[in-house]
Amino acid sequence: MSQTTDVASKHAIADPEMNEFLSFVLGTEHYALDIMKVKEIRGYETVTKIANAPPYIKGVLNLRGDVVPIVDLRIKFNIGEASYNEFTIVIMLNVLGRIVGIVVDAVSDVVTLKHSDIMPPPEFGVAFNSKYLRGLATVEERMLILVNIEALIGSDELGLFDARTATEQG
């Protein structure tokens, strides 16, 4: 499963004309991530809390037999309000050989972007550190912030994995 994703993503990078992104909403901002990293999209369910975990790690849930951590990026990066209702969405990601869910306010669209559509990320003005960003793109008059989700999820700042196991996976 993860293998095919990797192959596909490499392919996508090799062919910039074919890059597809899933766009989502955090607060009032529109973001997008490489669609090849997305495993599935589902509604927010109650998670099991983990003791002494930082507040943005909501807990773990059962994804067909896998115990998967759920991260709320809204809390981590102070974007919008971390509310949970029937419209709250979890994007299940397949990154670095692991499954991680991120909580978002909404999922909007799948957009196809050419390499030339993507502008370099700004140094400031975005909640995320620019090292987690791939760039900016404008789609239908709307600005999309392209997130390098692999870098973000695997980052020490998020602390999702033990440093050692993360390198093993990488």
Add this chain to the structure above:
Amino acid sequence: MNIDMSQFHQVFFDESQEHLDDMEQLLMAIDLSQVDAEQLNSIFRAAHSIKGGSGVFGFDALGKVTHVMESLLDLARKNLLKLDVELVDEFLTTVDVLKNILQAYQSASPQDDILINTTKAKLESLLDKHDSILQEQEESQGFGLFETSASSKQTDEAFGFFEQDALESDGTQAAADNSFGFFDDTPAKANTNAGASILATTNPAAESAQKPLTSAERRPARTTAAAANPAATESTTIRVDTGKVDNLVNLVGELVITQSMLSLVGAQIEGVMAEKLQSALIELDRNTREIQDAVMSIRMLPISFVFNRFPRLVRDLSATLGKEIELVIEGGNTEIDKSLIEKLADPLTHLVRNSIDHGVELPEKRVMAGKGRCGKVTLRAQHRGGNIQISIIDDGAGLNRERILQKARENQITVSENPSDQEIWQLIFAPGFSTADAVTDVSGRGVGMDVVKRNIANLGGSVEIESQQGKGASFHIVLPLTLAILDGMGVSVGGNVFIIPLVNIIESIQAKPAQIKTVQGSALLNVRDEYWPLLNLYQVTGLEPEFKQPEQGIIVLVESNQNRFGLVVDALEGQQQAVIKSLEKHYKKVTGLAGATIMGDGSVALILDIESLSRLVKKDAIKELS
């Protein structure tokens, strides 16, 4: 036809590795005073299979060496070559070399040609030596009775005689049928008799000729047996990618959850159909549990897979060190998850080497200490509730308290003022502790006890040491059965369910206020005149509990390896079996948690790690009271 052979390479590597392991074990098991023909045949078959495979795939180096080894083995099983210690040693060395060759092919790294050639030359020289001995024997036997040529000619004649004439000239159809029938079952016997009687009439040297004839004639029958045997094993086992099995385990887990959800729905239905539905659901419940058990057992392998390498290790090592050591293996059938087996090999090897190198004394020293010359090292595996305990026990000198302390001081490791034995033994796991003259070092290995401890800890286990000066030392590795089902007690705090492994639980009580005492700010529970420190689960987990006072909730008395304490929870949710899921797979290790499990309703419950929780317990208060 152009078939890509490389797709079969992995299978060949796996099989050859198994064959080599088998050969090693069989060689170790050979009793030189009474060689079992069947054992020799098995070794021969293994060598033969490797040779055949390497020929097909073009692994020449492997084929070359195996071929010479096979020739020697062939002679041995025909009783033409007497097995002795030297020869068995040579075979074992060859097996090692073959393993290296196989490894090199597998990793596509260059072969060590010098090693291969010397090994081959060594085996060939053994073969030559044997040939010359055989010739001498023949000559000496022939001498005085017949000329050498006459003797061997006679043998040839006997062959010819039997094959062409014996059946026919012995006449009747019935006899021929009879012989055909014989041929499958006991050809050797039939042949011998025929050969012997014929020779007896013609040749006084029948006695000496009979032997080679017998074994030579035996060959076709044996080869059939050899061919039939692999076929039989192929039909009973298949090679499956562990990934597929894991996937199956997960799917079955899902099935169990779906089944539980269905049961919940079924319980709400009323009316005529309800009863029918109920009985069907009960049936489904039983079936899914059985499937679950069956699938789980696929991943489990007997621990003898690791243990079997040790007789060889002990044999080699005791020979090098000049020690006499008896290795006792107990509980080899204990089943353990396959992934654990692979990871256990290194730490266990280190501990066993350690016991032999530093534990067991030299024979003279043992005699002086009033012990038997032969030291004993025991490898034992046993289930202890949800854990498996693997012990390496020796009856050697034991750990030397003073020397460890001295070493610790040299290495500037801080030691408490009046350390207990346990504390001192744990010192040997400190990184960098093992140096050339340290008590626990195994010279020239580059792996210290700290690595052993870390490896075991990575598997979620722990190492305990018991030692008695002059009596011996025991290392106990306690490992969880990661994929096995854990029997646990569900407890709840603030609406969240946690699982406590049943092994750790002594009893659960509802305490009366009078039983609870507070000393130095920590609560103690008095049960039958014994004081137990209390740990509030809500504090550890950071949850808001229903009850904050210990006497309002339930106190679960638990014990870990080091500690006993009471865990205060809101309520008991009932006993259940939990499939342990690793938190590290997608997240990271969390202190105080052994993992997670999926409940009947599909939600995740966390499994408490009593061992690590016990470290949070303050013991000072207890000392104050007692």
